[in-house]
Amino acid sequence: MYLHGTSKINPKGHLEIGGCDTIELKQTYGTPLYIMDEALIRQRCREYMEAFRASGLPFQVAYASKAFCVMAMCRLAEEEGLSLDVVSEGELYTALEAGFPAQRIHFHGNNKTPEELEMAIEANIGCFVVDNFVELAMLQALAAEKGATVNILLRVTPGVEAHTHEYISTGQTDSKFGFDIGNGSAFEAVEQASQSLNLRLLGLHSHIGSQIFEVEGFQMAVERVAAFSLQVKEKLNVIFKVINLGGGFGIRYTAEDAPLQVSEYVKAITDAVKSSFAGAYPQLPEIWVEPGRSIVGDAGTTLYTVGTSKNIPGVRKYVAVDGGMTDNPRPALYESKYEGMLANRALDAAEETVSIAGKCCESGDMLIWDLELPKVNSGDLLAVSCTGAYNYAMASNYNRIRRPAVVFVQNGQSDLVVKRETLQDITACDVIPERIAKQPSYK
Numbered sequence: 232m233y234l235h236g237t238s239k240i241n242p243k244g245h246l247e248i249g250g251c252d253t254i255e256l257k258q259t260y261g262t263p264l265y266i267m268d269e270a271l272i273r274q275r276c277r278e279y280m281e282a283f284r285a286s287g288l289p290f291q292v293a294y295a296s297k298a299f300c301v302m303a304m305c306r307l308a309e310e311e312g313l314s315l316d317v318v319s320e321g322e323l324y325t326a327l328e329a330g331f332p333a334q335r336i337h338f339h340g341n342n343k344t345p346e347e348l349e350m351a352i353e354a355n356i357g358c359f360v361v362d363n364f365v366e367l368a369m370l371q372a373l374a375a376e377k378g379a380t381v382n383i384l385l386r387v388t389p390g391v392e393a394h395t396h397e398y399i400s401t402g403q404t405d406s407k408f409g410f411d412i413g414n415g416s417a418f419e420a421v422e423q424a425s426q427s428l429n430l431r432l433l434g435l436h437s438h439i440g441s442q443i444f445e446v447e448g449f450q451m452a453v454e455r456v457a458a459f460s461l462q463v464k465e466k467l468n469v470i471f472k473v474i475n476l477g478g479g480f481g482i483r484y485t486a487e488d489a490p491l492q493v494s495e496y497v498k499a500i501t502d503a504v505k506s507s508f509a510g511a512y513p514q515l516p517e518i519w520v521e522p523g524r525s526i527v528g529d530a531g532t533t534l535y536t537v538g539t540s541k542n543i544p545g546v547r548k549y550v551a552v553d554g555g556m557t558d559n560p561r562p563a564l565y566e567s568k569y570e571g572m573l574a575n576r577a578l579d580a581a582e583e584t585v586s587i588a589g590k591c592c593e594s595g596d597m598l599i600w601d602l603e604l605p606k607v608n609s610g611d612l613l614a615v616s617c618t619g620a621y622n623y624a625m626a627s628n629y630n631r632i633r634r635p636a637v638v639f640v641q642n643g644q645s646d647l648v649v650k651r652e653t654l655q656d657i658t659a660c661d662v663i664p665e666r667i668a669k670q671p672s673y674k
């Protein structure tokens with residue numbers, strides 16, 4: 232397993248993260264446990280901030296909280312000077328409860344409810360990323376009703392659909408997100424928005440996908456957004472102050488992944504903005520980005536305890552851990568690959584190839600196929616790296632399995648940031664209707 236950030240093998244042969252021995256973390260918090268390397272999260276935040284400062288352009292780096300949204304993470308993003316992207320009342324509530332400055336919050340989503348829009352207007356957030364005509368009209372009406380004027384960006388689909396290893400320059404009309412540039416709806420949206428009295432149109436937003444390794448897709452998106460911006464300037468005399476280029480910067484999960492440095496992504500984008508807008512715009516627009524995965528992904532490690540195993544001679548050996556698709560649905564959803572190691576016997580030589588299964592009643596509940604490990608025993612500790620993004624965030628209670636705790640580790644100190652769910656939490660929202668509760672078998 233590749234050792235990210237502060238992860239290392241200590242002299243006892245144990246995996247150590249943030250100066251904390253994972254054996255001790257298991258004793259204190261139990262497993263499964265999400266361990267977040269705080270220094271690495273901060274380092275990633277700083278890499279973004281420094282790369283943008285170096286570009287000389289005005290900017291905002293908004294952490295895409297969907298990747299991992301808990302109050303401690305909101306605080307950390309705030310401390311590092313980032314803004315915050317939220318996509319639901321739940322994420323907005325988390326941010327506000329954590330004391331995140333509302334003016335640095337951007338609200339995304341393709342189906343924000345009237346209640347969500349009202350909550351965000353009342354909180355006086357910094358910007359709404361408007362996705363469609365229904366929302367545009369609704370936001371104008373709600374803002375007018377409250378006597379507010381709100382900042383907006385229009386989400387556009389620039390006709391660049393980026394995949395991990397390829398991009399296709401067409402087909403974006405068929406996307407649930409945003410106003411299409413190609414079919415004229417983006418232009419119409421700019422016209423409408425710029426005439427809406429309670430909306431202050433700051434600019435455009437474009438997000439081309441996630442876990443992207445090549446810069447060409449981002450550059451192409453900048454070029455198309457710039458060409459559209461120039462068209463808008465000529466025809467409507469509207470000049471955008473802000474161009475938001477979304478997130479999507481890829482990270483290393485396994486040796487198959489070859490991400491660029493944060494500084495390389497940022498340079499490619501800012502250079503593209505400089506060359507695409509130069510001359511045509513009175514001053515270069517402010518550039519916003521929304522990285523999620525690349526801020527928290529490689530800072531996360533999940534620690535499991537090995538339970539049962541099943542050997543099928545000549546076929547494979549399954550080794551089951553005390554978590555699985557409930558704490559990491561990505562292998563089941565996307566066939567994502569992960570690396571793992573025995574955290575309690577990190578120096579032992581590999582002896583067998585095993586496949587790591589979860590504990591759910593699903594054949595697809597597999598975390599890692601064909602992992603080389605020392606001879607595995609019940610009670611061993613398995614660490615899976617790079618689980619910081621879209622793991623806790625997408626965790627579920629399937630099979631009524633409790634969601635794990637999350638700890639931040641740094642400088643030899645561990646701090647709980649999310650408590651492990653209790654059995655009482657599992658039934659907390661259940662209600663037994665009176666007529667059923669009356670039946671004699673009920674306690």
Ligand SMILES: Cc1ncc(COP(=O)(O)O)c(C=O)c1O
Nearest residue numbers: 295438441478479521522523524
């Ligand atoms: C609009 C928007 N912004 C930002 C992100 C964050 O993307 P990532 O975690 O790949 O950086 C996403 C998710 O893909 C998104 O949909």
Ligand SMILES: N[C@@H](CCCC[NH3+])C(=O)O
Nearest residue numbers: 297441442561620621625
């Ligand atoms: N949840 C996805 C990424 C979606 C990003 C949000 N638009 C993942 O785990 O990779």
